Amino acid sequence: MNSVLLVSDQNGVRTLTMNRPDKLNAANDELLLGLTQALQDAETDPSVRVIVLTGEGRGFCAGQDLGDVAGRDTTFTEHLNHTYNPLIRTLRGLSKPVITAVNGIAAGAGASLALAGDIRLWSESAKFIQIFSNIALIPDSGSTWMLPRLVGYHRAFELMAFAERVDAEQALALGLCEHIFSDGSFRQDVQAYAERLAQRPAHALTLTKQALNAALTQSLSASLDLEAELQQQAGDHPEHREGVSAFREKRAANFVNLENRLV
Structure with missing residues (x-):
């Protein structure tokens, strides 16, 4: 349980759980690079038919852990090209279905990650926020490509400009997720859904x-x-x-x- 990423297999489903619950699974380099490698490993493992990405605790992913990059002598461009961009490219390029199981807050780059699945399953308490503009940055990690394709340019711009928080029911109406499950049975419902998908061709x-x-x-x-x-x-x-x-x-x-x- 000390690992920043937990990996488990059951009935053809590999679940990757971001495991920094004390920070709402805010991402550091170890988590981002480890997740990219874990996705690549799942792609080449013939026993894996479906991949689930979720978070431990109350959050899915609260975005970048700002403390992890504070004081670094690296540019924004270098950081994105080293961590987030390879992760999103890997996730979107997998031949196997990927379910993002959004169990709590998905903010900033975590919101981008939530959108990147082939199927998005949300818990009833999940929240989505494109928080970048609150610190005068632009959405990254694929959000500017994915979000307008889901909700249209104008709604995407509004969500990004005002860092508007979207709850699960709003997300379902907007097309940001396919299903909402109750908090109490979320993990079991996601597993059952993923196992059903794993039975498909x-x-x-x-x-x-x-x-x-x-x-x-x-x-x-x-x-x-x-x-x-x-x-x-x-x-x-x-x-x-x-x-x-x-x-x-x-x-x-x-x-x-x-x-x-x-x-």
């Missing part, structure tokens, strides 16, 4: 992520071409054959450990 979801990420920055014509290419890859995979067989046999498809059942 992993290869097809990898291709789905690839298509969705590409579609954010390309034309409809390019997306149609990519869909056709990726659909062929999906159709050639054993998952597809299992899905079709299950449909014909009127049973639930079993996409887990499929390679061990091939003759």
Whole structure:
């Protein structure tokens, strides 16, 4: 429990828990670099089908631990390029689904991290705040790219300009999260959701992520071409054959450990 990052595995789900609860999981270099490495490790581990990122205690992540960078002879640009930017690029580039389970306050770069999941699950007491303008900085760690795509330019600017606090119900209405779970059962509900996702066809979801990420920055014509290419890859995979067989046999498809059942 002395580690700044806790790692646990259960039924194909790897949970990464930021573990600085006394500081609401405010990020220092050790946590940021460790989290990037842990995500890379999860990507290459065949037993991991879904990744959950959450926080210990009352906070998800309160952003940068300012005490950790006080007095350093380093620029903002250097710090971002060494810590946050590799983390966000790694998280968004994973082939496996990532759930950000926002259990409490997500502020500053922690708010950026909360947005970066493929699916965002919030506890009823979770809060989101783009707090950067309170100390006369701009939103970073991907917020200027992600937030306008979720809520539109104008609402994103307002949230950033006024450092407006958003609660869970507002977040759901704005599209900042997909589901809200009660505080008392949050971890169990997140685990159950993640395990359900882990039963889905992993290869097809990898291709789905690839298509969705590409579609954010390309034309409809390019997306149609990519869909056709990726659909062929999906159709050639054993998952597809299992899905079709299950449909014909009127049973639930079993996409887990499929390679061990091939003759």
